[in-house]
Amino acid sequence: MTASRIFLLFGTEEPEPVPRRLEAGRLSAELVGGNLRMIRFSGKEVLRAVSFLVRDRDWGTCEAAITELTVEEEEAATIARYDARFRAPDGAVLDCRATIEVFPDALIFDARFTPDRDFETARAGFAILHPIVGVAGRAVTVEHGDGSVERSVFPDLIEPWQPFKDIAAITYEVMPGIEAECRMIGDVFEMEDQRNWTDGSYKTYVRPLALPWPYVLKAGETVHQAVRLSIRQLDAVAVVATKPVPIEISLRRDQGKLPAIGIGLRPDEAGDELLEAGLIRVLGTRHLICHFDPGAGHGAAALRHFRQMADTSGAAVTLECFVPCRRPLDDELGEIARMVRDSGLRLASLAVSPSVDRQSTPPGSAWPECPPLEDVYQAAQRAFPGVPLGGGMFSYFTELNRKRAPANRLAYVTHCTNPIVHAADDLSVMQTFEALRDVTRSVRVIYGDKPYRIGPSTIAMRQNPYGSQTKDNPSGKRIAMANRDPRHNALFGAAWTLAYAATVAEAEVEVLTLSTLAGPFGLVAGPGEPVKEGFPRPLFYVLRxxxxxxxxxxxxxxxxxxxxxxxxxxxxxxxxxxxxANLTPNPQTVTLAEPGRRRLLLLDEGWLRNGAREPEARPHESADVVLPAYAVARIEIL
Known part of the structure; x- marks a missing residue:
């Protein structure tokens, strides 16, 4: 059976919803899954999205079942109406009636929602996403619930806490001569800097985080919320050209050393890791990032496995070690050190984190009981004298930004990221690189030239700092917070991996880890994937x-x-x-003026269809290179 194009690109047969364009005059938006995205005026992005979202008690997204969708296109307006049903994991149902009205200078998104029985949720209501490119650091006016007005700026560096609270309306300049006001009705809204999670947006959302969650929507009680966007044209403005522009590439040399590439190891994948150990040498990685969690039952057997993998691969070992912090630190870390010595495992470096820090502490919540990080680091240095010590967070930049590690005792600082915390559609995942640039820039401002490591960071979520578990994904869909993501296995995953490395390169990261060896976060295909089972996934070649x-x-x-x-x-x-890397589903042509003989290797749909064998370099004389959908190209200039 011939694989479909969508399967080769995304690793799943599930198509993304086709957007419906809503427009009136120069104001337009795309309607996808009941929500709005790419809201533009005169071709310029005003809002990234306006969404009505329902989260379960663990911050997982309750998917909307849309029915009765109608769109009326009138001379002066376009009006969409639909019904949406959200179902919680316990079976409770929330029904919503939504109306979207688009006028030449305004947009209104109105929602009325009622649960059939008590409905437990971490959040239910509107989220408004403001773009960051061209907005970060720019002026904004915030009207609060009591009518007071605050004049400020959108954060430039990533703000760990909410930059604005108790928001009734936000007004800002979209482009010279154009002002937008976004007004929220029906509840208390506040803003968070979603770049913390590598979302490419500032998010204004319903219900302050300082209030308890999860909370309960009472059976039979209807809640009304609305978002109203108004466009004010202060001066004459020309329509922004939207025609594709040629992609010309320029090179900047002498940008420092590129990072060493790491590979993650996990005790729960030990059997498959032993089978695939030879790939580590083929890959050329120099670092094994070994996940070790005594609270999950990891002990001497896991450490012996890590030693065996190190002996086979010749790679240096970093132990990523959670510290339970339930007994005296010297006792806990001393026991771990003895197990390491008994296993014969040699550590090139050690990173430690209190176990409680794997869970996020939202703004307004009480911090869990935990020894000071300074004490944890001192105990680790006593237990592992002479071993370079890393610290930070094994979760995401969000947690590092909110609980900053004291760096004076650290040889390096570390964190991970994940692109599907809030949204899992293809566009949102690729837009995370806009925010990732600011993540590394913020880390460099906080920690200066301290050696800096990132990862393991993958599309799928290794662990959920915001709830009790990650989401299972047996059907291979695009699901936020999923512990498996089919795109990791396909061309999309290869393009995402290269784009990640390109985005962080300027930060001069010391070690970058974007995959584990085996399993759903790994390098080797399982059954039912675009690549034959047991063979390297496309991202393997990118990492090599x-x-x-x-x-x-x-x-x-x-x-x-x-x-x-x-x-x-x-x-x-x-x-x-x-x-x-091409980050889009459409072909992109790039022009490179650099002189010299060229060879081209291409990971694309055709390569996958031909068996995904070892890519071959071919002479390429043209200055233009066509990158098919989500393709990755290697160009050698001799």
Whole structure:
């Protein structure tokens, strides 16, 4: 049976919903799954999204079942209406009647929702996403619930806490001569800087985090909320051109060394890791990031496994160690140190984190009981004298930004990221790179030139800091907070991996880990994937190419459309190697004026259809390179 194109690109046969364009005059939006995205005036993005969302008690998204959708296109307005049903994990149902009205200078999204019985939720209501590109650091006026007005700016560096609370309306300049007011009705709203989670937006959401959650919507009680966007044109404004522009690439040399590539190991994948241990040498990775959690039952057997993997691969070992913090720290860490010595495992470095810090502490919540990080680090240094010590968070930048590790005792700082905390559609996942740039920039401001490591960071979620568990995904769908994501296995995952490395390159990260060896976060295909079972997934080749370039003199690749194409390069032994990723489902043509003979290797749909064998370099004389959907290209300039 011939694999479908969508399966090769995304690893799933599930299509994304087709957006319905709503417009009136120069104001337009896309309606997808009952929510709005890409809200533009005169071609310029005003809001990234306006969504009516329902979260379960663990912050998982309750999917909307949309019925009775109608769209009326009138001369002066477009009006959409629909019914939505949200079902909680315990079977409770929330029914919503929504109306969206688009006028030439305004948009209204109105929702009335009623549960059939008591409905437990972490949040139910509107979320409004403001873009960050062209907005961060710019002026904003906030009207509060009591009518007072605050004049401020959108945060430039990532704000750990809510920059604005008790919001009734937000007014800001979209572009010279155009002002937008977004007014929220029906509850108390506040804003968070979603770049903390690598979302490409500031989010204004219903119900303050300082209030208890989960909370209960009472059976039979109807709640009304609305969002009203008004556009005020202060001066004459020309329509923004939306025609595609040629993608010209320029190179900036001498950008420092590219990071070493790490691979994660997990005790629950030990059997498969032993079978695939030979791939580590083929990959060329120099670091094994070994997950060790005594609270999950990890002990001597896990450490012996890590030693065996290190002996087989020759790679250096970093132990990513959770500290239970239930007994004296010297006792707990001393026991772990004895097990490490008894196993014969040699540590190149050790990273520690209190076990309670795997769970996030939202603004307004009480911090859990935990020894000071300074005490944890001192105890780790006593237990492992001479071993370089890392600290930070094994979860995400959010938690590091809110609970900043004292860096004076640390050899390096570390954290992970995850792109599907809040949204899992293809566009949102690729937009996370807009925020990832600011994550690394913020870390550098906080920690200066302290050595910096990232990962393991993958599309799928390794652990959920915001609830009791990650979401199972047996059907291979696009699900927020899922512990498996089919796109990891396909071309999308390869493009995402390269784009991630390209985005963080400027921060001069020391070690970058974007995969485990085995399992759903790993390098080897399982049954029912675009690649034959037991063979390397597409991202394997991307990581191998990155490993080859690590330590080389970095070359930054600049394009005028970073939302479509990202890349990086390095010069080794007189050869310039450039890696480019297409972040979109549409072909992109890039133009490179750099002189020299060229060879091209391409990971694309055709390569997958032909068996995903070892990519072959072919001469390429043209200055133009066509990147098919979610393709990754390697260009060698001799």
């Amino acid at each position: 190419w990155l490993a080859e370039l690590s330590g080389g003199e970095g070359i930054a690749i600049e394009t005028c459309v970073a939302d479509r194409v990202l890349g990086l390069g390095a010069e080794l032994d007189g050869t310039i190697t450039l890696l480019l």
